[in-house]
Amino acid sequence: MSSVAISEMILLCTSIILIGIISSTFISSMLQLSDTQNVLNRYNQEKLQFDFKIVYAYGLKNTDTVKVWVKNVGLKSVGSSTIKSFDLYFGPLGNAKLIPHGAQSPPSWTFAIVNDYNSDGAWSVSETIEITIKLNYTLGPGDYYIRFVSIYGSYDEYLFSVA
Amino acid sequence: MTSYSSLLAYAMMLAIVLQILGFYQYGQLDEINRIYGLLNERINYELRSSGYRVDVLEDTVNVDSKDVYFWVRNTGLNPIPISEADYFDVILIYFRKRGGSLLVVWVSRWTRNPKSFQWAIEGANEYTNSMYPSPNSGIEPISGLWDPGEELYIHIRVPAGYDIDTKKPIAVLFGIHTGAYDMVVR
Numbered sequence: 001m002s003s004v005a006i007s008e009m010i011l012l013c014t015s016i017i018l019i020g021i022i023s024s025t026f027i028s029s030m031l032q033l034s035d036t037q038n039v040l041n042r043y044n045q046e047k048l049q050f051d052f053k054i055v056y057a058y059g060l061k062n063t064d065t066v067k068v069w070v071k072n073v074g075l076k077s078v079g080s081s082t083i084k085s086f087d088l089y090f091g092p093l094g095n096a097k098l099i100p101h102g103a104q105s106p107p108s109w110t111f112a113i114v115n116d117y118n119s120d121g122a123w124s125v126s127e128t129i130e131i132t133i134k135l136n137y138t139l140g141p142g143d144y145y146i147r148f149v150s151i152y153g154s155y156d157e158y159l160f161s162v163a
Numbered sequence: 164m165t166s167y168s169s170l171l172a173y174a175m176m177l178a179i180v181l182q183i184l185g186f187y188q189y190g191q192l193d194e195i196n197r198i199y200g201l202l203n204e205r206i207n208y209e210l211r212s213s214g215y216r217v218d219v220l221e222d223t224v225n226v227d228s229k230d231v232y233f234w235v236r237n238t239g240l241n242p243i244p245i246s247e248a249d250y251f252d253v254i255l256i257y258f259r260k261r262g263g264s265l266l267v268v269w270v271s272r273w274t275r276n277p278k279s280f281q282w283a284i285e286g287a288n289e290y291t292n293s294m295y296p297s298p299n300s301g302i303e304p305i306s307g308l309w310d311p312g313e314e315l316y317i318h319i320r321v322p323a324g325y326d327i328d329t330k331k332p333i334a335v336l337f338g339i340h341t342g343a344y345d346m347v348v349r
Contacts, residue, residue, distance in 0.1 A: 008168055011168055011169070012168045012171075012172065015168065015169065015172030016172065016175075018172075019172060019175055019176045019179065022176065023176070023179050023180070023183075026180060026183060027183055030183055030184075030187050033187075034187055034190060034191075037191060037194065038190075038194065041194040041195075041197070041198060044198055045197065045198060045201055048198070048201045048202060048205050049201065049205070053342040055252055055254075055336070055338050055342065055344060056252075056254050056336055056346075058256070058267050060265060067267060069252065069254065069269055071252065071338070071342045073212065073341060073342040075204065075205065075208060114269050114271065115249060115250060115271065115272075117249045117250070126247065126250035126340040126341075127250065128250075128252055128269070130269055
């Protein structure tokens with residue numbers, strides 16, 4: 001009888017240890033999965049809240065500068081440092097290239113918030129930014145393409161022609 | 164006895180697993196609910212935005228060397244709060260009298276008597292929900308609604324030295340806070 005009790009105790013202890021090991025493995029996996037899911041959810045939330053629209057763009061023949069006005073038509077503000085991480089593609093239609101932000105030599109692009117009425121330094125909802133693209137060539141007659149891409153992957157395109 | 168202890172152990176394990184799953188599901192449901200809410204907000208916003216439209220009345224564009232005047236009508240389905248006027252976009256495209264170069268300027272808003280490259284609301288044809296003060300009173304409106312069908316009289320002033328060549332075409336782009344805009348060439 002005592003040997004049965006001892007065996008029983010050993011089995012119970014083994015079961016409890018096994019439960020502990022399995023549970024901790026399961027908990028850590030779940031927490032990892034939960035963290036990943038939360039990051040993905042936050043990303044989707046940000047993506048849903050942000051949108052913008054290119055209002056107008058122009059460039060003149062024989063000049064190396066293009067101006068673009070873009071409006072925040074989303075539901076949230078975007079910090080100036082975030083805008084610098086946006087991608088801007090520009091070039092003749094069918095041959096647009098990535099233009100780096102703030103490069104020391106052309107091609108490069110910079111921006112300014114033209115109606116920062118709440119003076120928060122951020123690109124708030126309904127505010128407009130003016131983008132200046134400096135090129136390493138002058139514009140000739142033809143069609144030119146602009147694509148502005150946010151860090152969330154959303155983008156807007158614009159086409160204009162130089163006569 | 165053996166079967167009881169094993170059963171107890173399995174029951175404990177099952178309880179722990181179910182509890183963990185429950186916590187996880189609760190957290191995820193909360194997140195999904197939040198995203199669903201945002202999605203709804205976004206859809207509502209898009210629906211509201213699609214109801215906004217403006218038309219610059221081409222025949223009313225009036226230009227002298229320093230000023231551009233025109234009427235713009237709310238042709239959308241929604242009234243536009245005039246408090247959003249700071250977020251309107253006005254872009255003027257014209258040939259300069261001196262030198263003949265083409266200028267494209269984003270014009271900022273000014274409350275009254277626009278100075279250099281600035282615009283103001285200088286009048287309105289209103290039917291309901293009057294703006295306050297009335298643009299026709301000579302004071303810039305700060306509240307009230309620009310309702311569908313109503314018109315605003317816009318004045319753009321260009322600075323000295325940047326006179327407009329009135330013999331050449333000029334274009335005006337007028338956009339509102341939602342990104343809806345109209346552009347005319349005179």
